Amino acid sequence: MQKKEIRERWFDNHVIKRIEGENGFQRISWGEKGTRMYQVDYILSDNMVFVTGDLGDAAYSLTCQATFENIKDFDLSYFTGKLSAYERRRWDFDYTLAQEQIEEYIFDWCDVSHFDQLSEDDNELYEELLYAARNWDLQDHFEKAVFSIWENSNVSWFDGEAASCISDCGKRLPRSFIAYWVGLQMVAEQLESKKEKTA
Structure with a gap:
């Protein structure tokens, strides 16, 4: 396009x-x-x-x-x-793209099709990640926010590799x-x- x-x-x-x-x-x-x-x-x-x-x-x-x-x-x-x-x-940062990609990752990793099916901890993580995407307009700031969330997260499956995948969300050339x-x-x-x- x-x-x-x-x-x-x-x-x-x-x-x-x-x-x-x-x-x-x-x-x-x-x-x-x-x-x-x-x-x-x-x-x-x-x-x-x-x-x-x-x-x-x-x-x-x-x-x-x-x-x-x-x-x-x-x-x-x-x-x-x-x-x-x-x-x-x-990279430019595209919040709409980031939101779509975060949702896709989280739903896939949690094996659900809607956020209502997420556990309380998974839903809290999902909301934190969306909040970070909404409130940072630069890719490197969003990446830092994601790794900060990871360091403070109690969600067992959200490891460094998952955080790395999420930190790439929203990248647009x-x-x-x-x-x-x-x-x-x-x-x-x-x-x-x-x-x-x-x-």
Whole structure:
């Protein structure tokens, strides 16, 4: 959904405004002509991809040479896994998503289908976790709250591993990181299209 929105709204009229260099070192200016809206510059150097522009700065360290031929086959998850430096938070926190995931975990671990079926202790834990999700708007703050709850919990099945699973609830990749990848895919598509036209 977010990929589609970025492609069709943010980058709908984006083109390669300028490309300099060749495989091994390239600089690409990606944007809509006549505007700086959502302007992104990519630098591909050896195994590194550097991103700068309106959406922030980031660096990716690849296990192969940074070429569009290689990058075009990367999926979002793989590419994001290569993120080595960035100026923004690694994850956004989504309370609605956190609530759904907490409920799913608790119901599964307690083998119930509704919170009314939880024991008193399990229900208290469930409410504490939901309260933590509602009251912290940053992922790292929520994680700390979950481990604090774990340290003070009397629920035997809520161990460190369970707390670790819960602490990951609500993680959502920031749109800027999705946009870096979508932009690279679209640049690769435009380069491929140009090759086909000149062939």
